[in-house]
Amino acid sequence: MIDMLKKNSTIAVIAPAGIPDMEQVQMGMALLRDWGYQVREGRHLRERFRYNAGTAAQRTEDLLWALSDPEIDAVWLARGGFGCIHCLAWLPDTLPKDRMVIGFSDATSLFGALHRKGHVRLVHGPTLENLATAIDDLSRQSLRALLTGEPRVPLIGTHIWGPAHEISAPVIGGNLTVFASIAGTASAMNAKGAIVVLEDVTELAFRMDRSVCQLLASGFFDGVKAIAFGEFVRCPVPPGSDFTVQEVLTDLLKPLGVPIIAGLGVGHGERNLSWRIGERGTLRDGSISLEKTS
Template structure:
């Protein structure tokens, strides 16, 4: 995609963004040659959401159906995108790229596979310019341009190191994925390399969410798992195991390779990737 002159609509379907951070990110997007418009209700506040549910949903619907908008960029994660799912249009009339992560995981299952929609798991505008590093911004820019990404070295935690695995990329935030299990928007991971991350969740809560996903069949048919960052996810005092130990135990029953080390999630480095894109795991690296 050539970016010069492309239009970005900023929407806030979830938590209240810090507009100072957002403005810095908008300036960055403009330096990339993008034209930016801010949704009517992005600056609103209703309890812990960025405006009332119907207003947030209206901004999102408008951005997805407006033929003058090329890129729909989520302002912030937090919580609240689930309220907008019923208001998503049944179809998107022209090509759109949607960018977000964290709570935006709730939008991915609903939007992925819809004609004309490309979903990029990448930094929100609440942190693109101020909370993530240059490597994150470079990866975001490359993903927008649809450039081939450099291979990412990984750490193998389980499974054969000689096997080659191909699949589409899926996943996102564990807690949000678990919250959708059993709904019409439940994620589908069959044939997928599943990327997982989380933030500010105690280990047992991550365990509980993973069990919910397992029992709901969300991971059935997955070809591999790749763990990202788990920021401020503490273990119990005097724990004799690591978070990776716990996650490997939970994922072992699928009998597929499990890796760690993909730099995405809520850390300083939030590497962008396209939901549904073809990828290969080979030689302990992820190639896209």
């Protein structure tokens, strides 16, 4: 199974972006060991430099080690924040394409770069900092099912606009603001023919408006099959507004003429279900069913 991570596999834990809460990371690593995995820390996991987990050089060193060392089977990002983009220019084309990488949020830029290079096991799922205590049991079950190759719960949402017909297509997605920050670059993910899942955290409505406009202008949404909104956590509209963030984003994306669904349990809340970037899903009645991997 392409997504299966066998017991006793070795997982590298690195922090290519923000500074992780090491107490939470330690709890996450303990859980991985309970699941039957071996864990190795990146050399610079505990470093600090300004708002990042070490200098760009240190974080890049750990990332390249984790992605290339033959003794490593999977790479788990300790947290998001900001900083993966500092490392992207140093990623060679010769990295193993089947190494599992798990994370979300700022990992969107890393996933974009690796996806463009042909990597096939990029898992949009909880960071290790969140794994033990910050997500609900269903999210842990969803991720573990992906790791073991078992059937997963669907991404349940609600159809809010556009055609309501069934669609089967690859599922990609990530953080809206990070997608906008890499639009038009060599790390931009190819969304043509895909169902695109978007989520965000602590962004004002007008800033997300700006991000969607940037993505539209860059051509990111050209040829997409559907748009799916995850959670937009602590993303306020101005006080006294008679509109919601969801309405703002929907109005911007209506001209695409594709189905728009909302309410998926994906993002920075307690519910953060997992899927593999590019795996095939079926959109039906506002929800996305993920095909069992083989």
